[in-house]
Every structure is written in C-alpha cells, then in structure tokens.
Amino acid sequence: MTRIAHTGDNSTERRLQAERLVGEAALQEAQALRYQVFSAEFKAKLKGAEHGLDRDDYDVHCRHIGVRDLNTGKLVATTRLLDHQAASSLGRFYSEEEFSLHGLVQLQGPILELGRTCVAPDYRNGGTIAVLWGELAEVLNEGRYSYLMGCASIPMQDGGIQAHAVMQRLRERYLCTEHLRAEPRNPLPKLALPSNVIAEMPPLLKAYMRLGAKICGEPCWDQDFQVADVFILLKRDELCPRYARHFKAAV
Helix, strand or coil, X not given: XXXXXXXXXXXXXXXXXXXXXXXXXXXXXXXXXXXXXXXXXXXXXXXXXXXXXXXXCCHHHCEEEEEEECCCCCEEEEEEEEEHHHHHHHCCCHHXXXXXXXXXXXXXXXXXXEEEEEECHHHCCHHHHXXXXXXXXXXXXXXXCCEEEXXXXXXCCCCCHHHHHHHHHHHHHCECCCCCEEEEXXXXXXXXXXXXXXXXXXXXXHHHHHHCCEECCCCEEECCCCEEEEEEEEEHHHCCHHHHXXXXXXX
C-alpha cells in the first residue's frame, strides 16, 4: 500500500510517499543513498564504493522499502528486510555476522530482520520515519511476522565516548535478554567515561525504542563502519500502544 504524508510548513511542504523498491534501478537508488549517508557520516569502508554504491551479498535476498519526496523525485529514506526463509537459504541473518544470537532458534513465529536503515540528513524528522514505519507495518502484517530484529548504530568517531554513554541509558531502561541474548563478536574497547558526558541517542535508535524494542546485550564494534551496533528485538505483541494500531491492523 502506498502512503503519502505532507510535512513542513506551507512554504516548504514536502510530499513524502512510501514505496516498495522493486527492480535493479530501484535497488541502485537505495544503494546510492546508503553510500551517501554511510560514507559521508561514518567514513565507512563499503563494497561498491568505486561506483558510488553500498552493496553486499545480502541485497538480492532482501526486500527493500523506501520513502520518496514527490516534489523532487528523490529517494530520501530506505531500509532492507530479510525474513527467516531467505535467511535460512543464506544460512544466517546479517546480524549473525556481528553477534552470536543465543535463543534465536527458540523464538516462536516468523522473524523479519531490518538492516541498512538510513535517512538523508535533511529529512531526519518524525514525519519521514513515520512514513517508513507505515510501509514496514504493511510488510509485517502481510507476513504475520512475530518478531522484528536488527542492529541500530551509534557513531564511534569520538573514540567510543558517546557509545558508552548511550549504552548506560539503554541498560537502565531497555535491556532484555528474556527472549534472546546477543553476544558481540567484537565488543567495544573498555573506556573510562567522563562524569559530565550527556548521552545523545541517535534518532533511529530512539525511534526503535519508541516502538517498544529492547536491546539484547552489549554492542558490537563494526570497524568497517566505525559504529557501535546495538542488537534490537521487537516482539510484535509488545508494541508501544501508540504504534500498535498500525502494526496489528491485519491481525
């Protein structure tokens, strides 16, 4: 289902449309946006960088969704989705490259993994994320997935200060290993945290927590992307009530 949202004031109104990205040209649009965001902000080492793309072996096994600005025609947000059946044929979920996922096989019900989520800098607001989440809800409902999982990133360009500070906040409110425990294959280096650090949670990570997601352990240091990746798990029947009407509409 296509969703259109109007954001901004009257002079700068944006018309944002969610869509399924189907075909090679649409996939390359998503890969180009990912390259722009990840290379500029994280100085990430990306496969396909010589072509201005971020691409890997998982892309062809995933479904891709995005948000387009109808005024400009540009793709301004994207994420990719790998379900349990595709992961089974691959032999793994993407997250398993960074974490040992203890309890994964015991999860009851179909699983959908999010990955490579990014939003263009000028569109990082609640409106854009809401449009993307609306399309994600459609996919969840169609597949009747019980769990949504994936990684959310915290930049490490400051040597890890922000990542350790954010993790202090996350442990206090959002840590849960009841359903699954994620053990990082490359844990963050230990760091003595200054007492005056203010933890600024990245917008996407904050959005996942608002949905009702939990973190399942300590973060993994992704040295190619220079980020700390936090493994998140969202159980569908524990969704935040504010969003549950979208995600449970087809149940």
